Amino acid sequence: MAGSKKYSIAVLTSVVFLAEIVFWLITLSAYYALSADSEFRLENESSLYFFAVIPVVIIFYYYFSIRGNISIKRLSDQHLSGNITKGASNWRVGLKYFLFRMGIGFLIIALCNPQYGKTEVEGKSEGIELMIALDVSNSMLARDLSDSRTRLDIAKLAIERLTKKLHGDKIGIVVFAGSAYTQLPITSDYNAAKLFLSGVNTGMMSAQGTAVSAAIDECLNAFDLENGTNKAIIVISDGENHEQGAIESASFAKEQGVQIHTIGMGTIKGTPIELYRGDRKTGVKKDQDGNTVITKLNEDFLVEISKIGKGTYTRANKTNVGLNVLLDELKKINKTVLSKDRFLTYEDHFQSYLAIAMILLLIYLLIPINSNRNVELNLFSE
Numbered sequence: 001m002a003g004s005k006k007y008s009i010a011v012l013t014s015v016v017f018l019a020e021i022v023f024w025l026i027t028l029s030a031y032y033a034l035s036a037d038s039e040f041r042l043e044n045e046s047s048l049y050f051f052a053v054i055p056v057v058i059i060f061y062y063y064f065s066i067r068g069n070i071s072i073k074r075l076s077d078q079h080l081s082g083n084i085t086k087g088a089s090n091w092r093v094g095l096k097y098f099l100f101r102m103g104i105g106f107l108i109i110a111l112c113n114p115q116y117g118k119t120e121v122e123g124k125s126e127g128i129e130l131m132i133a134l135d136v137s138n139s140m141l142a143r144d145l146s147d148s149r150t151r152l153d154i155a156k157l158a159i160e161r162l163t164k165k166l167h168g169d170k171i172g173i174v175v176f177a178g179s180a181y182t183q184l185p186i187t188s189d190y191n192a193a194k195l196f197l198s199g200v201n202t203g204m205m206s207a208q209g210t211a212v213s214a215a216i217d218e219c220l221n222a223f224d225l226e227n228g229t230n231k232a233i234i235v236i237s238d239g240e241n242h243e244q245g246a247i248e249s250a251s252f253a254k255e256q257g258v259q260i261h262t263i264g265m266g267t268i269k270g271t272p273i274e275l276y277r278g279d280r281k282t283g284v285k286k287d288q289d290g291n292t293v294i295t296k297l298n299e300d301f302l303v304e305i306s307k308i309g310k311g312t313y314t315r316a317n318k319t320n321v322g323l324n325v326l327l328d329e330l331k332k333i334n335k336t337v338l339s340k341d342r343f344l345t346y347e348d349h350f351q352s353y354l355a356i357a358m359i360l361l362l363i364y365l366l367i368p369i370n371s372n373r374n375v376e377l378n379l380f381s382e
Contacts, residue, residue: 008090012065015094016058019101027109040116041346047111057104061097096364103360110353115346126335127169128230129186131219132159135237135265136202137177137210138285139295142238144271145318151265155236156197158263158321163190165327168335172222175200176215178207186222210237212305213245216253216260225256229336232259234326235305238266239298246301250308259333260309261326262302265316270296 034040042048140152149157163171171193172186184196212235219233233253239262250260272292273285285293299315306313312329314322 009062009065011090012061012094012097015097016061016101019098023102023105027105034114034116037116039346040114043113043115043346043348044111047108047113050108050111051105053108054101054104057101065093092367096367099360099364099367103357103364106353106357106360110350110357113348113350114353115348117347127167127188128232128330128333128335129170129172129223130166130231130330131172131174131186131222131233132162133174133176133180133212133215133219133233133235133237134159134183134200135177135210135215135235136175136200136204137208137238137240138202138273139210139238139240140265141202141275142266142271142273142295144267144269144295145265145316149319151238151316152200152202154316154319154321155263155265156200157319158236158316158323159197160194161323162327163193165323166190169330172219173197173200174215174218174222175204176211176218177202177205178209178211179205180211180214180218182218182222210240212237212239212301213249216246216249220249220253220256220258223258225258230333231257232261232311232330232333233309234261234263235302236263236265236321237302238295239264239301240295246305247308250305254309258309259311259329260305261311261329262306262309262313263316263321263326264297264299264302264313265321266295266297268297268299270294 134152134155136152140155141150143150145151145154159173168188170186170188171184171190172182173184173193173196174180175183183200184193187193215235215237216233223231225231253260271294273295275282275285287293297315299313303313312325314325316322
């Protein structure tokens with residue numbers, strides 16, 4: 001339509017309707033045909049909302065086409081108008097829109113990621129079973145490692161950091177003082193471990209002391225010693241006032257193939273145990289004779305337990321409890337299969353639709369709106 005003064009809105013409207021009919025006829029026919037098969041699905045169905053952009057594309061198409069016609073009418077006389085649009089034609093404008101519209105449509109389908117073909121896959125979770133024995137006796141309220149945190153606060157923070165570095169392993173928590181009980185049965189749910197850990201405090205145990213023997217025994221009872229999974233125990237304590245039997249319990253654990261690692265909380269010098277009511281300090285703990293109780297780290301005891309249990313000992317230094325050293329040791333333990341799951345996976349086919357979209361948009365870019373390329377009248381010109 002060389003030499004025409006304006007684009008025909010009627011013709012361009014016909015192109016819009018044709019593009020919508022062709023696209024939706026192809027798309028919906030394919031969708032309903034494939035939907036009858038259970039092996040077909042759209043992975044990202046929410047991407048269908050992007051089709052809301054199509055009316056916007058149509059509006060811009062009309063807007064720039066009409067604006068181009070108005071510009072021609074205002075800025076040129078009859079002779080100049082013919083020169084401005086020389087070589088331009090409705091079919092070029094319509095073809096470019098058709099290609100652009102189809103390309104955008106197939107691009108949105110690619111975003112939805114059509115999947116076809118189910119494959120059953122077996123997934124394995126490998127790791128070790130890990131029980132943490134946490135001392136919650138009153139001596140863990142001492143603040144010799146930090147002015148702002150108690151020994152127990154630092155220990156809880158260390159356990160939380162540890163769970164963030166575990167992958168595939170199972171974890172459980174035993175709390176102990178004068179006795180011991182399982183706070184969290186062994187699980188692979190680290191969020192549950194974090195939740196149970198938040199509720200740990202020294203008021204949980206009525207009997208005071210540091211019954212490491214009971215703690216080790218409770219950890220062993222939490223394990224299934226017959227399942228063949230490699231296991232380890234981490235004892236976090238200041239080691240004070242330990243009761244008899246800890247050496248025997250550690251020896252029994254070693255016989256069962258369970259490593260024992262210990263972390264010492266506190267300082268050799270020691271410190272008084274501060275007493276609080278809410279956030280207000282009320283004094284320090286005293287014995288029956290009125291003397292201030294000084295709590296010290298019993299390092300020799302914890303070292304001995306770790307040696308018997310073929311594990312490692314680390315001493316907390318301020319808020320650093322030596323997690324890196326402990327993690328390195330845990331990584332040396334051979335991982336075993338903790339669980340097996342079978343699940344379905346689908347084959348992606350977004351690549352085909354993406355390729356079609358890219359080809360259509362490339363052709364769209366290569367077609368000029370007019371042969372001499374003197375002017376750009378609308379959204380779909382080069």
